[in-house]
Amino acid sequence: MKKVPTLDIRRYDTDREAFVAELGAAYREFGFCCISGHGIPVEAVDGAYDAFKRFFALPDDTKRKYHIPGGGGARGYTPFKVETAKDSKFADLKEFWHIGREIPRDSKFADVMPPNVWPNEVPDFEDKGYGIYEALDNLGARVLRALALHIELPEAFFDDKIDSGNSILRPIHYPPIVQDDVPNVRAGAHEDINFITLLVGASAEGLEVLTREGEWLPITTEGDAIVVNIGDMLQRLTNHVYPSTTHRVTNPQNANARKPRYSVPFFLHPNPDVVLDVLPSCVTPDNPKRYPEPITAHEYLLERLREIKLI
Template sequence: MTFSVPRVDISAYVTEGTAEQRAEVARQIDSACRSVGFIQIVGHRVPESITSAFVAAMDNFFALDLEEKKTYRTPPSINRGYSPPKSEALSLSLGVESANRMNDFFEAFNVGATAADYPASPGLPEIEYADNVWPNVPGFEESVTAYFAEAARVARTLTTIFGHALGLEENFFAERTGHSLDILRMNNYALPPGTDIALDGDLTGMGEHTDFGIVTVLWADQVRGLQVLGQDGGWNDVEPDDGAFLVNLGDVTARLTNERWMSTLHRVKPPIINGTIERRRSAAFFHDGDLDAVIDVLPSCIDDEHPALYAPVTVGEHITAKLKGSRAGVINTDAQRESARVLSSKR
């Protein structure tokens, strides 16, 4: 069976589509979520001017000297600011120990939704809804903020489609995302000059992992490196189509649907050309849900042949365990189902 990522045009949900057109989009989304868990999304109506300015801002930040970038680091518990190369290990987020801990060579910069963004939800904890750290790069904050708003709009459009595809009440996801833990992570896969590292087949850009929340909206270069685990246990290269976002499901959605919809494992292994790593950039917008939202398996996804696979958990409890693995090196012991898939893959 040939692996492919379905392409879905969501314009009927962005503009005034008919009921029939929206039903067809929901049907296509349901099929993609059942079979692959990754989708090429077009028709999103994100202006190219906003995306181009955002990518330029990313480039300007990552072009800074490494020591200057390190001044924008935060403690591992604060999911904001700069992460230098080899300071994280995504595989630990799902309980898989790598040969060399904290060996993912990507560098990243994170911004997120703050407590001030949710005035209707007073008293949100400062750690999870922390203020952003903005680098001294002209135009960076403005360009990143504009793109963040567009990516958030696309993510919320997708949850509306999810609700229709799953036959849920109209406000199901809205009730669980009023103060969502939304994070935009900008990634750069290129080692700084002079970095001492062996360029071999085991080099890890970003280790095997599932995303943590409801849905991820990914902008990426059309450069090889992203690999998705197929149902045959093999890893498959995936690149975005022209003008498309790559969208994938997170663990929260897999738990809600009792794995009817999968949180698909993926990793990044950028190619090595003429002895150097081919640079690759990406930006993942994680729409994770409210910190205090309880995630329980939907009754419609349980029957005699499909008992509930997960106990109820809050989004905050789940995300905290995942982040302790990836950012603080504390192996996650509550991800047995995901780690089993990694360990059985054709690595």
């Protein structure tokens, strides 16, 4: 059976050419790869998960204090069964929190990147949460350098396009499933909106990726590996050289359905004013330009948030 590969990112410094070739091949095939050797301490991951679990254990009315009506879920808390996968009839079985980038409030992006809110009831939520945000932001930049080299761009091509990126850390809680015939799944089949997504420490089975052959392939990680997948913005920019692959979180068919599932994806976004226009190097006679009209990252994000019923 096919398997999404796990690659050690330390090879970027010791065995660059082969690493870049293997990474590029994994993304061309699956749109997904598991990254090990990233250097994010297990204590940082466990500490963040612990803080997030303590927040989700709070009473519903306490959590709802941090829901921002009209905010499109950009910051703070989004209650259970709000987000709905594009074209799905049923809302996802999850609640979540959004942590965004801390930027100066006089930044040109301040109007589209609101300040974070933090739950008073969990004093270490901010420290642990923003710590893992920054660690994943740095790792994502390293992955993008390798992806740039694979498509013959300068190594630093993405650096100034993500340094004020509207990136989001999303701690998710999927509560235990208490009945057998729920029509909803924990997260309906979807593609991500952003450049790349980094998923740290998924605590249970359920993540599946749709292969080119149309089969659902479960993804399980080894050790401290982080799952990194391509989002629609990078697919568009690279003219589908890097595919944004459909994935879902299924309901366990065993006793784990009665357990909660926690997951912390980091959605790495470009700066809001980055223009998503197909890279000339990704246009060939076999792969003609698929998107004649450029669009800014922010306009594209708003378009997609409407589709998933967050705004």
